Amino acid sequence: MTDYAKLSEVELVELLREDELNAFKEIYKRYWKKLYGAAFKRLKNKEISEEIVQELFTNLWFKRHSFHINHGVDAFLYASVMHLVIDHFRKESVREKYREAFKVIHTDTDNSTEEQILLKDLADTLELEINQLPDKCRSVYTLSRKEHKSNKEIALYLGISEKTVENHLTKALKKLQLGLSHYLTLALLIAIRELFVK
Numbered sequence: 731m732t733d734y735a736k737l738s739e740v741e742l743v744e745l746l747r748e749d750e751l752n753a754f755k756e757i758y759k760r761y762w763k764k765l766y767g768a769a770f771k772r773l774k775n776k777e778i779s780e781e782i783v784q785e786l787f788t789n790l791w792f793k794r795h796s797f798h799i800n801h802g803v804d805a806f807l808y809a810s811v812m813h814l815v816i817d818h819f820r821k822e823s824v825r826e827k828y829r830e831a832f833k834v835i836h837t838d839t840d841n842s843t844e845e846q847i848l849l850k851d852l853a854d855t856l857e858l859e860i861n862q863l864p865d866k867c868r869s870v871y872t873l874s875r876k877e878h879k880s881n882k883e884i885a886l887y888l889g890i891s892e893k894t895v896e897n898h899l900t901k902a903l904k905k906l907q908l909g910l911s912h913y914l915t916l917a918l919l920i921a922i923r924e925l926f927v928k
Contacts, residue, residue: 739803870898
């Protein structure tokens, strides 16, 4: 019976590539504590540090046939955990930007009325923009988005080709996106409030 604790890094990696679960467990046992310590030193959060190390080992198992180790398992795993830590900070930075952006339209008071007004304005503006589309373009958009017809059904109904239907839809969506860009930004910030504002 193989004593995995006595195997070298190279031997463990080779066995890991051969789908040897015990080799994976030995690598996990040898390096988990060190990797957790490296993550915790930078994150100062027990849960997140544990999740990051767990993600690292999950990736190691699923990518066991494709990863390349040039400077030893220790260095490889340390570099990997640092990459995940940096990635975590990057994601947190994005979340913080959303929080700051949302403060522009969010106050501590109840702003449900403000949101309702904003959404009504958005709906009214959308309807206005749709009405300003060229006749054929408006018909295609209405049949597609309001009546939920397929491009093929629209083509048959209007007596045009599917390619023409696609062209009209593209034109309509571009014009509507341009006309609604301000409202869409505000609506997005409202929609993500529950995710980023506690």
